[in-house]
Amino acid sequence: MILQRTLRQAISATGVGLHSGERVKLTLLPAAPDSGIVFRRTDLPGSEDVKVDPSLVNDTRLSSTLVTPTGVRVGTIEHLMSAFAGLGIDNLVVEVTAAEMPIMDGSAAPFIYLLQSAGIVEQTVPKRFIRVLKPVEVREGDKWVRLEPYDGFKVELAIEFNHPAFNRAPQTVEIDFSRRSYIDEISRARTFGFMHEVEYMRQHGLGLGGSLDNAIVIDDEYVLNPEGLRFPDEFVRHKILDAIGDLYIVGHPLIAAFSGCKSGHALNNQLLRSLLATPGAWEYVSFSDPAEVPSSFHRLPEVV
Template identity: 65%
Template sequence: MLQRTLARPISVTGVGLHSGERVALTLHPASENSGISFRRTDLGGKQGEIIALTPYLINDTRLSSTVVTDSGVRVGTIEHIMSALAAYGIDNALIELNAPEIPIMDGSSLPFIYLLQDAGIIDQKAQKRFLKILKPVEVKETGKWVRFTPYNGFKITLTIEFDHPVFNRSSPTFEIDFAGKSYIDEIARARTFGFMQEVELMRSHNLGLGGNLSNAIVIDDTDVLNPEGLRYPDEFVRHKILDAVGDLYILGHPIVGAFEGYKSGHAINNALLRTVLTDPANYEWVEFKNEEDLPPAFHKLPRAA
């Protein structure tokens, strides 16, 4: 399977969920083996240079996955756009923005899916590299855990737990095996969510400044406040899967393996990636030059234009 990039640049404007700032974002094609990278166009000199994404740059995980470089350059809330890039198998892209945070759009990854569709996707000449999980790897924290296990494909199983009546109306667990289910149909429309009582606390920490009912599900003491309701009966856990897909794709390569989590979040997802990479016995890099050798989960990646 070959690497992929965009056929042409494409731009959009929006608002940062946590910063509340207006953001102009442009996605650019990038050369083979260059990976996913970011550039802050509002910064000059060394701070305005291209930032090549790695799991080791995720240095702020308060309610999002945020790149923080050694020189203090921030690119916040990258998980939704990374989730969309994973869905289309984009290996190489440059993401430019003129603010410290990716725009939240409608709180899901669907607007970024539409951007990628409009830009078009092309195959490149180099082979796509996959990270194959060779043995179980687990990270545990108080009351939560995540793990990878070997699996010939890509599958995610997540469980959430909130002491609130809204969450008792649907199953707290969702599993999706991408060999048989579509990310765009099952996951992409699920929006981020938050509790009304947390809004003031978040804003006291300069978080959630751009949040509203058009870009997040807001929950009061008893119910969902959004007049249109939920997009899926179990939209909350599906959004956690959307986040996990994006968090894991910060690696920059598709993963051949199964991911499971209980009350997972950005910090522990990133910790799992780092834990895998600490021991070469946990994984191997693989390529699939013959289509018949490709794990079924990757057969249904949308084809290049």
């Protein structure tokens, strides 16, 4: 039987919010089976806990932000959610002292380190998957995303930037997680932005915490970070990292193939909403026999 996972013990880290520039403390706490991923704003005493749900993603300007009907905001959750997906974490309480997660180095790798340092334990309840049964697609002009039935988890994503820094490397990547590792192939890919966008972002209260320490910054021709790129195609790998985190807001691992072109947080969220709203397009499934579990999920890192 493949079981749900949580942390062995609590662990904390401090960082800066990418868009707010605020210093923020993040604490990850073990949670009971079937409780899911829950965010808690400790700087707002008495505010309700916020459980991840696609219907609460109500701000997708450069990140995925949960906004409750009472106005509680929990922002820039996609990198953290991506790490949870990569390690198969089902149940966790995320306490945060501001409206936004810390950006750390702009990838999911620091969150992977935190989670593994705390220790990952299996619980006594079967893991619940969402299996996609029928194709679901969302289009917006030349941008599109799609989920299709697949016995595992596979991602294929294309980006299109007519820019020298992007033209030097492939802008399409396909990864089947039955054969390749999230930690090795995706978790270290950093977010990126253009110098010419910085002033516009800051006028709109975004990107206030951004720097060469937590993002790849690109001018009219080159990557400005002295250390260069971690992968030749780091840009599209980061978009895959984002997509995995956005999709995990559904609250369960997907047994499906995800593909897209020029996708972003808004389209990824629309795809989840469309999936859930389409009769017969999906089902919940658990596995009592480990041999029946798609091989993509056999590669989850071992529990401690």
